[in-house]
Amino acid sequence: MHVTLLQDTKNEHRRAVKRERDSFESASIVEGKPRVSALAKVAQRLPFSSWIDSEKIARRPAGSLRFSPGLKEQSKLRVLVSTRFPTTSASNQQHRNVDLVVSCSYKNFPGSMLQSGSCRTPVDEDLILKNKSEEVEPYLSGRCIYLVGMMGSGKTTVGEILSQVLGYSFFDCDTLIEKEAGGTSVAEIFKLYGEDFFRDKETEVLQELSLMHRLVVSTGGGAVVRPINWRYMQKGISVWLDVPLEALAQRIAAVGTGSRPLLHHESGDAYTKTYKRLTMLFEERGESYANSNARVSLESIAAELGKKDVSDVTPTAIAIEALEQIKGFLMGKNDRLTF
Numbered sequence: 392m393h394v395t396l397l398q399d400t401k402n403e404h405r406r407a408v409k410r411e412r413d414s415f416e417s418a419s420i421v422e423g424k425p426r427v428s429a430l431a432k433v434a435q436r437l438p439f440s441s442w443i444d445s446e447k448i449a450r451r452p453a454g455s456l457r458f459s460p461g462l463k464e465q466s467k468l469r470v471l472v473s474t475r476f477p478t479t480s481a482s483n484q485q486h487r488n489v490d491l492v493v494s495c496s497y498k499n500f501p502g503s504m505l506q507s508g509s510c511r512t513p514v515d516e517d518l519i520l521k522n523k524s525e526e527v528e529p530y531l532s533g534r535c536i537y538l539v540g541m542m543g544s545g546k547t548t549v550g551e552i553l554s555q556v557l558g559y560s561f562f563d564c565d566t567l568i569e570k571e572a573g574g575t576s577v578a579e580i581f582k583l584y585g586e587d588f589f590r591d592k593e594t595e596v597l598q599e600l601s602l603m604h605r606l607v608v609s610t611g612g613g614a615v616v617r618p619i620n621w622r623y624m625q626k627g628i629s630v631w632l633d634v635p636l637e638a639l640a641q642r643i644a645a646v647g648t649g650s651r652p653l654l655h656h657e658s659g660d661a662y663t664k665t666y667k668r669l670t671m672l673f674e675e676r677g678e679s680y681a682n683s684n685a686r687v688s689l690e691s692i693a694a695e696l697g698k699k700d701v702s703d704v705t706p707t708a709i710a711i712e713a714l715e716q717i718k719g720f721l722m723g724k725n726d727r728l729t730f
């Protein structure tokens with residue numbers, strides 16, 4: 392594609408520069424710290440993409456990209472691509488429209504717009520997670536995050552992601568209890584000493600953790616039933632991972648119920664017995680989970696992302712939503728949870 396330098400008056404030049412400056416500023420405000428790679432991906436979708444040599448991409452202040460096509464040395468031509476990200480897109484959307492403006496300049500004269508438009512580009516979940524964690528971390532002031540929810544709801548999977556991105560340490564209560572019991576599994580502890588003994592150990596572990604800061608804690612599925620445990624968890628922020636029971640039963644049946652002592656009593660195939668037992672447990676515990684400071688509903692995330700099946704919601708998308716809900720709580724926007 393050939394670029395012909397447009398015959399602009401000085402005023403037009405100034406207007407073009409202002410337009411670009413506005414656009415850069417929007418990019419910086421909305422996107423925070425856009426990565427060159429993310430912006431380059433967008434720019435490579437342009438008709439100009441054959442010009443774009445990612446080695447030559449330099450990030451300009453405020454998130455725009457500058458490309459130097461091959462003509463540069465002879466003609467002193469510069470092409471600039473600036474991007475503007477929408478302010479209103481929900482943090483969990485998978486695609487978004489990005490506005491693009493391509494303009495050129497000659498020697499030291501600012502140039503005019505060659506092309507503008509928008510393109511639909513996939514959202515980089517990892518980047519959103521990183522930006523969201525940077526946004527929320529200062530509000531946390533080192534407070535711990537306690538993930539609560541039914542067994543198999545993803546407390547460990549999501550908890551590890553959150554701890555990594557926030558620079559927190561991760562602890563799993565069940566694992567700590569097993570370690571303290573010299574490597575005896577939770578299922579064995581239930582069998583040898585009974586559930587009450589296990590629950591006492593769970594409370595002790597939560598008490599110890601409540602003295603610490605900057606932790607993400609994956610609690611046991613039943614930790615919410617003892618009021619004393621809430622006293623410890625209230626030192627931090629509790630987040631309920633609310634996953635439909637059908638999805639939980641599928642996950643658990645897929646890996647087997649051997650490590651889950653409370654699921655050993657039912658008869659039937661793995662899915663049916665798991666679903667039956669989870670339903671009973673949830674009837675007992677639903678109210679307790681709803682005591683949490685924040686709720687992350689997989690059904691809501693799936694609906695927002697336009698996915699029919701909650702199993703298609705990635706752990707990263709869940710972690711993003713958890714941070715969003717935590718922020719809502721810390722800024723006083725969450726009413727008492729209802730479900």
Ligand SMILES: Nc1ncnc2c1ncn2[C@@H]1O[C@H](COP(=O)(O)OP(=O)(O)OP(=O)(O)O)[C@@H](O)[C@H]1O
Nearest residue numbers: 541542543544545546547548612642702704705706
């Ligand atoms: N978003 C997800 N989509 C699909 N599978 C998932 C998701 N999150 C977790 N899993 C799977 O579900 C199972 C349970 O996850 P995980 O161990 O994180 O749950 P948990 O809440 O910590 O369970 P428990 O309370 O029993 O310790 C694992 O096999 C995990 O890989």
Ligand SMILES: O=C(O)C1=C[C@@H](O)[C@@H](O)[C@H](O)C1
Nearest residue numbers: 542565577611612613651652
């Ligand atoms: O839901 C529950 O009561 C349990 C969940 C697991 O995390 C373990 O804490 C234990 O198997 C009990």
